[in-house]
Amino acid sequence: MKPVAIFRYLPIEGPGYFATFLDNNHIPWKLIKIDTGDEPPVDVEPYGGLVFMGGPMSVNDDLPWIEPTLDLIRQAIAREIPVLGHCLGGQLMAKALGGVITQNACKEMGWGAVQVTQNPVAHAWFNDISEFETFHWHGETFSLPESATGILSSPHCKNQAFAIGIHLGMQCHVEMTERMVKDWSDVNYQEIIQMNEPTVQSPAEMEKNLSDRVEKLNHVADRLYAKWITALK
Template identity: 30%
Template sequence: MRLHVFQHIWFEDLGVIQDWAHDNGFNITRTVFYKNESLPDIDDIDWLIVLGGPMNIYEEDKYPWLKQEKQFIKKAIKEGKKVLGICLGAQLIADALGAKVFQCKDKEIGWFLVRFKNIKESSILKGIPKQVTAFHWHQDTFEIPADAVHLAQSDACYNQAFSYNCDKVIGFQFHFEFKQENIKRLLEQYSGKIDSGPYIQHFEGINSGCHNAVLNNDFMRIILSNLKGID
């Protein structure tokens, strides 16, 4: 199986997804947009993973490659590829499906409870508990696309996840893929640059919650295995 990754910034990588993909015999290729790398041929991939990043989906003047990325995501969905988007990646998928992406009332940064819903309607959530403390780092969010299933919500952000096309297309606003080292790297990049807010944890609180990443990674592996089992 061939898994292609869209990466937007150096410090947001595959995390535990890379471990799972290697364990399951996937060949991993990448388009690193901040290095102006080219897109693959759509016939050369089976899965597309769209990662997060600090940019917004509407900043095409600042990040011209966003236009090509959006077009490729639409094509991948249309051709029935398995597509998983995380944070910015989920917003890009929502946009590709015609849904609105907009700014939340409050930023959501830190460890906050996610409540899953419509579990019986989505095989992608098999083996996942009804609520999980997950890691968040975002301000924008998305509407649930037409014909998609709303999968999760939090107190700060009602639309946290969705699935589309019989669970072949998945969007998660939160970061099950981040290992502890991913989170620590993120904190290093944004040290002293984060405002306060009702859903913004101080960095000490985030660090003290990093043990949750181990369980989050287990859930990411379960979700990926569920996605692998979908025809």
């Protein structure tokens, strides 16, 4: 099996639980560290799938790796090589396929419920799950590409996930580990405590019942990732 290429944009926003899932299923993977100067590959052929993680930048920023990344996503989808996006990664997928990335009505930072959309595509990904608590960390949102089906939403962000066949783009973070939650809240502590938005939790709130929350989220991630890997090349 070809390795899965995982694109990282910030050291503390790595693959998290997704890497654990791949290891548990004996699937090889390669980390491409955009944050340290790695460049996106020109050709998708060496990889069995592409996975894009989160990051603090916007896909609308003038950064040298964005256009090559968008081209790579389009290339993978054209060749039916599965693509998976988390937050920034989901926005990259949306933009590559004709979606628009804009400011969300509010920032979402911390734990919050999301609802599974009532349609056959969503059911194929989530089966009997109708709602779950996940982690959020974003100020922007994507519109749905023309070919996509919305499969997840929240009260503060209509488009939380979309699917196109086996390709899955998410605004929320299902890849979280306990360590990641603590690192994000620690690094951004000053910013968080200065915000006065009901959709932004304090570090203490983010870390409340953390082990239980992460364990439950891992179970949801297991279901999504298990479906996604069925199409790996």
